[in-house]
Amino acid sequence: MYVNTTSPLKVQNLTKRIKNATLVDHLSFELDPGKIYGFLGPNGAGKTTTIRMITGLISITEGEVFINGYDIKKSPQKALSHLGVIVENPSAYGYLSGYENLQQSARLSLKSISSTRMKEIIKLVDLEHAIHNKVKTYSLGMRQRLGIAQALLHEPSILILDEPTNGLDPAGIRQLRDNLKQVARDENTTILVSSHLLQEIEMICEEAIVLDKGKLVDVIKIKDDSTEPSKMVSLLIEVSNVGKALDVLSSFQVVQSTENAIELLVEQEQVPNVVYKLAENRVDMYEMKRKAVSLEDHFLTLTAKGSN
Numbered sequence: 590m591y592v593n594t595t596s597p598l599k600v601q602n603l604t605k606r607i608k609n610a611t612l613v614d615h616l617s618f619e620l621d622p623g624k625i626y627g628f629l630g631p632n633g634a635g636k637t638t639t640i641r642m643i644t645g646l647i648s649i650t651e652g653e654v655f656i657n658g659y660d661i662k663k664s665p666q667k668a669l670s671h672l673g674v675i676v677e678n679p680s681a682y683g684y685l686s687g688y689e690n691l692q693q694s695a696r697l698s699l700k701s702i703s704s705t706r707m708k709e710i711i712k713l714v715d716l717e718h719a720i721h722n723k724v725k726t727y728s729l730g731m732r733q734r735l736g737i738a739q740a741l742l743h744e745p746s747i748l749i750l751d752e753p754t755n756g757l758d759p760a761g762i763r764q765l766r767d768n769l770k771q772v773a774r775d776e777n778t779t780i781l782v783s784s785h786l787l788q789e790i791e792m793i794c795e796e797a798i799v800l801d802k803g804k805l806v807d808v809i810k811i812k813d814d815s816t817e818p819s820k821m822v823s824l825l826i827e828v829s830n831v832g833k834a835l836d837v838l839s840s841f842q843v844v845q846s847t848e849n850a851i852e853l854l855v856e857q858e859q860v861p862n863v864v865y866k867l868a869e870n871r872v873d874m875y876e877m878k879r880k881a882v883s884l885e886d887h888f889l890t891l892t893a894k895g896s897n
């Protein structure tokens with residue numbers, strides 16, 4: 590079955606129930622070509638379950654998935670020929686070179702893959718220098734780029750990555766972002782990146798589909814970060830006098846406070862201001878730590894939507 594659409598991925602009332610539990614609940618969204626989307630939600634929100642249904646790895650209880658117009662249930666081969674996916678950690682044969690792994694993927698592809706395509710894709714993911722080395726010598730970031738190359742060989746319209754930033758350091762995340770941007774631009778591939786971290790999605794995506802308890806919460810637009818917009822950071826500050834600190838910092842968003850510490854959510858540029866205010870008002874500070882802003886902690890506060 591085929592529906593006429595320009596959307597590389599259209600999900601309609603997608604639902605997954607296992608026994609009495611509803612893991613994904615009538616989820617609907619539609620993606621535009623060539624854009625990078627976040628799939629954002631706290632752990633347990635149902636992201637992986639949704640991705641597994643989209644990719645045909647598990648059955649769909651209710652609803653439809655169309656990849657480039659093809660129904661994953663009724664025309665799985667056609668649908669999958671337009672999809673590239675990396676679930677969990679990228680898996681490659683460590684004792685083979687990156688190139689040999691790519692050849693292996695090319696052999697498994699329904700479409701014949703030219704050596705020109707192989708070259709093109711290796712260049713796209715910046716693996717030219719290491720492609721003939723054994724994969725067991727690769728860093729996590731390199732393995733991931735190899736995984737992206739494998740998923741892109743057959744020129745899918747949509748690439749889905751499930752929590753690709755897990756385990757990457759900030760430099761690795763930045764490189765992943767640059768690679769994905771290039772893929773979206775050069776290949777006009779739509780990309781869906783799942784994560785439970787708002788900050789990481791903000792770095793990589795233009796728009797985000799937000800999921801909580803299996804339901805669509807919101808679709809949010811994210812500022813173009815080419816000019817590095819203000820990032821929110823969470824600060825954990827240990828002080829001598831919490832009451833006074835709260836007074837002094839009343840213009841900032843306080844997430845929580847304990848007997849000897851407060852947690853603030855502030856724009857990156859405001860961090861020096863926080864330090865200054867505490868010092869100016871002689872509130873002794875013993876420690877200040879930055880935490881990654883996680884959805885669980887802060888998304889609902891940020892959007893002021895409440896948890897309904």
Ligand SMILES: Nc1ncnc2c1ncn2[C@@H]1O[C@H](COP(=O)(O)OP(=O)(O)O)[C@@H](O)[C@H]1O
Nearest residue numbers: 607610612630631632633634635636637638639
């Ligand atoms: N096979 C399963 N049987 C029952 N519950 C499951 C199964 N797989 C996942 N779950 C539950 O479904 C919910 C959604 O899980 P998941 O899709 O992995 O979330 P996410 O990827 O957003 O962290 C979680 O509460 C999880 O415990």
Ligand SMILES: [Mg+2]
Nearest residue numbers: 636637638752
């Ligand atoms: Mg998951």
